[in-house]
Structures are given as C-alpha cells and as structure tokens.
Amino acid sequence: MVEIIENKDITSFTTFGIPVKARYFAEYSSERELLALSRKEEFMNNEVLHIGGGSNLLFLEDFGGLVLHSAIKGIKEYRKDDETVYAIAGAGEKWTDFVDWCLERNLAGVENLAHIPGEAGPSALENVGAYGVVAKDVIHAVACF
C-alpha cells in the first residue's frame, strides 16, 4: 500500500535544488495506488500539487499540502498502422528517455524535443516544444485521472 510521508524533503524533486519540504508527500506506481491515495484524508483535506521532474516549478516556501509524484514507468509500442507507430509512456518516465527510445527504433517525430528536462506526464500538460515541433502534434492521447 502506498505510503504518505510527513514533512518530506522534496528538494531532490526540483532542478533548482533550493531546500523545500512538503507537509505530506506520496509517490504512486500504479493507477490503483493513485485511486487509493485519492480516498485518503490527506488528499481530500489539503491542497494537492502534482510534481514531475520539478524543472518548471520554483517553491518560494515549504508546501503546506500534499505533493504527489508519479512513479508509473514503462514505454512500449501498442499499435501500428501504415504510417504511424503508437507508443505509450508512463507519466514518471523521463521525457528525454522516451525520445531516446523512439530514436533507437528509428521512429521519427519527437527528435526535436530531445533533452527537454522533465517527465512524460508534464510534457503533455506543458505542451513542450522546440525547433518547430510541439508535443500536441505528436501526442495522440493522454490517460488522465
């Protein structure tokens, strides 16, 4: 069962590295664990902030609510047609690892987005872009909770 940690130092979850704590912190590895978390008192009675690689977040003070982090991993091909290969990536995968995974298989489309910091989940939310390519043009669907 997923654990909620109190007074967790989350500095390592940010790229600025400025010392910061969360009153509550939980990391889940499956949708089932996230569902279980959503029924906890700490989830229902506090502000909830989902964090990824922390490259687009700057904490000015400790966070008084619940910080969530996805550890949902895995990258796999799940469908293919004449022109397109569809791959699925866990929200907790590093975005650039996903780009590398595509390049290793000669799958074109995301190469301009190499080395953008952060995780796969936030890349969709932030609609990352570089050199004329934007995530919305290459992301087919996002599973949301």
Ligand SMILES: Cc1cc2nc3c(=O)[nH]c(=O)nc-3n(C[C@H](O)[C@H](O)[C@H](O)COP(=O)(O)OP(=O)(O)OC[C@H]3O[C@@H](n4cnc5c(N)ncnc54)[C@H](O)[C@@H]3O)c2cc1C
């Ligand atoms: C040096 C540097 C270079 C960068 N270059 C680029 C660039 O070229 N192009 C570009 O577009 N961006 C760039 N960025 C911005 C950054 O890479 C993106 O915004 C990235 O998507 C942030 O990912 P993260 O995992 O660090 O998200 P975080 O900073 O942790 O979170 C960003 C947002 O996503 C939310 N979030 C986090 N995880 C989830 C989740 N699983 N589900 C839903 N919401 C979630 C957070 O609440 C927050 O609102 C750069 C940043 C840095 C520091």
